[in-house]
Amino acid sequence: MIENRPLLKLTAHLVLIAGVALVAFPVYLAIIASTHGPTDFMSGVIPLLPGPHAVENYRQVLASGVSTSGIPPISLMMTNSLIMALTIAIGKIVISLLSAFAIVYFRFPFRALAFWAIFVTLMLPVEVRIVPTFQVVANLGMLNSYAGLSIPLIASATATFLFRQFFLTVPDELMEAARVDGAGPMKFFFDILLPLSRTNIAALFVILFIYGWNQYLWPLLITTSSDYYTVVMGIKRMADVADSYPQWNTVMATVVLAMLPPVLVVICMQRLFVKGLVETEK
Amino acid sequence: MSAIELKNLRKVYPGGAEAVSGIDLAIETGEMVVLVGPSGCGKSTLLRMIAGLETITDGTVSIAGRVVNDKEPAERDIAMVFQNYALYPHMTVRANMAYGLKNRGTPKAEIERRVAEASRILQIGDYLDRKPRQLSGGQRQRVAMGRAIVREPAAFLFDEPLSNLDAKLRVEMRGEIKLLQRRLATTSVYVTHDQLEAMTLADRLVVLNKGRIEQIGTPLEIYRHPQSTFVASFIGSPAMNLISATRDGDGLRLSDATLPLAGRSLPQGPLTIGMRAEDITLARRTGEPQGLPVRIAYVEELGASRLVHGHLGSERIVVSAPIDGELDDTMDARIDPALLHVFAADTGRRLQ
Amino acid sequence: MQSKRTVFSNRALPYMLLAPQLAVTAIFFLWPAAQAFRQSFLREDAFGFSTQFVWFDNYMRLFQSASYLNSMAVTAVFATSVAVLSIVIALALAVAANGMIRSQQTYSTLIIWPYAVAPAVAGVMWWFMFNPTIGILSYLMRQAGYNWNHGLDGTDAMILVVIASSWKQISYNFLFFLAGLHAIPRSLTEAAAIDGAGPIKRFFTITLPLLSPTTFFLVVVNVVYAMFDTFAVIHATTEGGPNQATNILVYKVFDDGFIGLNLGSSAAQSVILMAIVTVFTFIQFRYIERRVEY
Numbered sequence: 001m002i003e004n005r006p007l008l009k010l011t012a013h014l015v016l017i018a019g020v021a022l023v024a025f026p027v028y029l030a031i032i033a034s035t036h037g038p039t040d041f042m043s044g045v046i047p048l049l050p051g052p053h054a055v056e057n058y059r060q061v062l063a064s065g066v067s068t069s070g071i072p073p074i075s076l077m078m079t080n081s082l083i084m085a086l087t088i089a090i091g092k093i094v095i096s097l098l099s100a101f102a103i104v105y106f107r108f109p110f111r112a113l114a115f116w117a118i119f120v121t122l123m124l125p126v127e128v129r130i131v132p133t134f135q136v137v138a139n140l141g142m143l144n145s146y147a148g149l150s151i152p153l154i155a156s157a158t159a160t161f162l163f164r165q166f167f168l169t170v171p172d173e174l175m176e177a178a179r180v181d182g183a184g185p186m187k188f189f190f191d192i193l194l195p196l197s198r199t200n201i202a203a204l205f206v207i208l209f210i211y212g213w214n215q216y217l218w219p220l221l222i223t224t225s226s227d228y229y230t231v232v233m234g235i236k237r238m239a240d241v242a243d244s245y246p247q248w249n250t251v252m253a254t255v256v257l258a259m260l261p262p263v264l265v266v267i268c269m270q271r272l273f274v275k276g277l278v279e280t281e282k
Numbered sequence: 283m284s285a286i287e288l289k290n291l292r293k294v295y296p297g298g299a300e301a302v303s304g305i306d307l308a309i310e311t312g313e314m315v316v317l318v319g320p321s322g323c324g325k326s327t328l329l330r331m332i333a334g335l336e337t338i339t340d341g342t343v344s345i346a347g348r349v350v351n352d353k354e355p356a357e358r359d360i361a362m363v364f365q366n367y368a369l370y371p372h373m374t375v376r377a378n379m380a381y382g383l384k385n386r387g388t389p390k391a392e393i394e395r396r397v398a399e400a401s402r403i404l405q406i407g408d409y410l411d412r413k414p415r416q417l418s419g420g421q422r423q424r425v426a427m428g429r430a431i432v433r434e435p436a437a438f439l440f441d442e443p444l445s446n447l448d449a450k451l452r453v454e455m456r457g458e459i460k461l462l463q464r465r466l467a468t469t470s471v472y473v474t475h476d477q478l479e480a481m482t483l484a485d486r487l488v489v490l491n492k493g494r495i496e497q498i499g500t501p502l503e504i505y506r507h508p509q510s511t512f513v514a515s516f517i518g519s520p521a522m523n524l525i526s527a528t529r530d531g532d533g534l535r536l537s538d539a540t541l542p543l544a545g546r547s548l549p550q551g552p553l554t555i556g557m558r559a560e561d562i563t564l565a566r567r568t569g570e571p572q573g574l575p576v577r578i579a580y581v582e583e584l585g586a587s588r589l590v591h592g593h594l595g596s597e598r599i600v601v602s603a604p605i606d607g608e609l610d611d612t613m614d615a616r617i618d619p620a621l622l623h624v625f626a627a628d629t630g631r632r633l634q
Numbered sequence: 635m636q637s638k639r640t641v642f643s644n645r646a647l648p649y650m651l652l653a654p655q656l657a658v659t660a661i662f663f664l665w666p667a668a669q670a671f672r673q674s675f676l677r678e679d680a681f682g683f684s685t686q687f688v689w690f691d692n693y694m695r696l697f698q699s700a701s702y703l704n705s706m707a708v709t710a711v712f713a714t715s716v717a718v719l720s721i722v723i724a725l726a727l728a729v730a731a732n733g734m735i736r737s738q739q740t741y742s743t744l745i746i747w748p749y750a751v752a753p754a755v756a757g758v759m760w761w762f763m764f765n766p767t768i769g770i771l772s773y774l775m776r777q778a779g780y781n782w783n784h785g786l787d788g789t790d791a792m793i794l795v796v797i798a799s800s801w802k803q804i805s806y807n808f809l810f811f812l813a814g815l816h817a818i819p820r821s822l823t824e825a826a827a828i829d830g831a832g833p834i835k836r837f838f839t840i841t842l843p844l845l846s847p848t849t850f851f852l853v854v855v856n857v858v859y860a861m862f863d864t865f866a867v868i869h870a871t872t873e874g875g876p877n878q879a880t881n882i883l884v885y886k887v888f889d890d891g892f893i894g895l896n897l898g899s900s901a902a903q904s905v906i907l908m909a910i911v912t913v914f915t916f917i918q919f920r921y922i923e924r925r926v927e928y
Binding site: 011027095 | 664726741744753759833
C-alpha cells in the first residue's frame, strides 16, 4: 500500500482471515468428527469441539479398517498410495529427463515426430478415454497390480517440456566443454546435466507426488481386490456405506489420513511446490 | 611438420550458408596465431572445426601430423577456453580442473600435481574449493585457463575469452595470457573480433573476411603493408583513411585537391589511397595552400595526442596531431608520398 | 525445432532414451485413443455378438439425446460457476495478501495447502458438511428456514459440487494471482497514486487490466479443471444425480461406458471430449506464445 490507510489494511486482514477460515473449516470439521464416537452423529447436532475417541478411531482404521464396508486397514491403503505416488513421480521424472535429453542434445530422424507424439498426450487425459485404456490394461493382465496402478500414468508431456525448457537454457558451451574434457553423452548427462537439474527435479517431484497420491479414477477402475486399494479411492467406498450406517468418525479419520501426506509435502516444501506449480504451467 | 594444419577447409551449413570457404593455414609449434575479423567472418566456426565441435564439410584438419576430421574433441589433444568460460557450475574449481583428466583416467596423484601446478601459475590456489558462482569474472577466467593448462594439450584454443570482462580487466588478462603462452610455449589459436587484442597477442595474425583469409602476417607486417582495403580499414585504430583518387599527370587527384607524388610511380586510372592518421601532419595556412585542404569538424582529445576529424572535399579524414598545435577551421594536410598505401579501386587489392 | 548448437553424434542412443516414454505413450495413450475413435463408428448388438459399422450414427444419436444435451448444459453451468467462484475469491485474497509485508508469507501458507487435497477427499468433506441429517451447513440452513437436500434437489446438488470443486482450486488461483501481482512494477501504482487515483480506483484502472493475462490463463485452466479433473468430486458425492442434475460430460463417459456398457456411445463421447481438450490446449499454448512476447 502506498498510502497508510489503517481501515484498508484492516479490511484486507479481515478478507484474508475469512479466506483462511473458509479454506480451513471443512478440514477442521473433519478432524473434529474423527475424534468422536459413532453414536455422536445420531443426535442430529454436529459436534464442533473435539471428542475423546481420537486414538481409538485412528487405531481402528489404521489397523483393522472397516469390516462392515469391506475396507482393509488404512495402513495398507496408505502404503499402496505411497507406492503408487512414488512410482508415478519417480517414473515420470526419469522417463521425461531421458526424453528431454534426447530431444535437446541429439538430432535424429523423426525427432519432431517423437516430440509431437509426446505433446499429444496432453490432449488425452485418462478421464476421456477410460474404456479403451481399461481394455488395454486388462488385456495386458495389469489389473490389480502396482504396475497397472502406475505405469499407464507415467508418460508426461508436462515434465518433458519442463526439462526441455530447462535444458535449452543450459549454456551450449557446458556440453562442448564436457566433450573437450572427454565426456560422452551419458557421462555428460549424469555428471553435468543431472546435478544442474536438481532443483527442477525436486520441484517437479513435489507436484507429481501430489498428483500420484490423489489419483482417483484410475485406481477405482483397475483395482477390484482390496489388497490394491489406495486411500483416496477407498474413502468413497466407506462414505457410500456411511449413509446407512453412520460411521462418520471413521470416514473422517480416513479423510484426515488421506490428505496428511500430500499436505505435509506442500507445507514443508512450499518453495519447491510453488516453483514446480508455476514452471509446469509454462 | 606443423602443429596444426588446415587444408582447403570448408564449412557449409545445412540451408546453404557458407561460413568457411577454402582455408589453408599451417600453424607452427609453439606459436600464437590470432584469427581476427568482424562478426560473421567465420573465425569462430574455423576454431570450432579445429576443436571438433563443428563438422567439416570439405578439406582436412591435422593436429600433430594426424588428420583428425573424424575424431571426437576429446581425442584431438586440444584444450579450449570458452567466451563464457563454461565452468561446470555445480563443481568446485578443483573439480572443474580435474574433470577432463579424470575422464582420461589420469592417476589421482598426477591430477593433484597438475592442478596444484596450474593453480600456482594462475594464482588461484586460494579458491580451489569454491564454486564458480563465488568467483569474480577475472577469477573465473583464470579457472577456465587452468582447466586448459592442466591437460597439457598439444594446442590451446581460445574463443573470444576476454569479451565478457570489463575494459580494464581485459587489458590485464590480455597481458597475462601473452605471458602464460610464452612461458608454456604451447601452440595456441586465439579468436577475437578486437583488432587491438589481436595485434597485441599474436605472433602471427590471420585476418578473415567472409569465410576467406584476407592476409596472414606478423602484426607489424599487417599494419604496415595491408594487402587489401578490408585489412587496412580493419587493423589499426583509428582506422586508416581510405580516399578515392585518380592518377593525374605527375600528381594524384583527390576530389578537389592534387597531391604531388614526388617521383613515386603509380598506375593510371581510379585508385583508393590509404593514409594512416599518424602519417599525416597538419599545418596552418599561410598564403598559398600547400597540401590537402582539410576542413576541421571536431577534435577528440586523447591526452597524449589528439584525433582531428575533418573533411577532405566530400570525404572524411582523421589525423593524429600533437596536443599543443593550434587549429584553424581549414588546415593543410601533408603526407610523405612514400607513406601512401595504394589500392586498386575496383578489387581493393594493394598495388606495389 | 530447437536443439543445441552442437549435438552428440550417436545414432541409436536418442531412440533408446526416448523408448520408455514413447512406449508408454503409444500403448496407454495413442492406442486407446485410436480405439475410442474406431469404436465411435461401431455399434454392438445387445448380446455383443456382432458389431456393425454405423458411420456417424453414434454421434447423431448423442446430439439428439436429451440426456447428452442435458449433460452439456450441466457441464457449462458447472464449469462457469467453478471458474467464476474460485477466481473471484482467489483474486480478493491475493490482492489483500499482496498489500501485506510481514504477514504475506504466513497467509500464503495458510491458503495454498488445499491444493494437495484430493478432489475426492474435498468432495467427501463438503458432502459431510452439507449432509441433510447431520451436516452443519444444512443444519444452519434449516434454522434459516431452508430445507437443504442435495439427494433430492438438483440445484442443491449442483451447489454442493461447485463449492467442493472451487474450494480446492482457490489455492491454485491464489498463487498465480499473487505471482501476477508481484510482477506489476511498483512504480506504476506509485505513478497512479501521484496522478490522484485512490486505492479502489487504482485496482480497477491499473491492477486489474495488468492482471488480465493471468486472469485469462486462469479462466482456461479452471474451465479445464472443472470439465475434466472434477470427476472424482462428482463420483465421490452425487454420482451425477439427482436425476442427472450433476451429470457432467466426463462423468457421463464413465457412466455410459462402464456402468451402462454402451461402448459405441461412450467412445463417441470420448472423441468429442478429446476435441474439446485439444481446443483448450491450443488456446493455452497460444496464450503462452503471446506471453513470451511481452
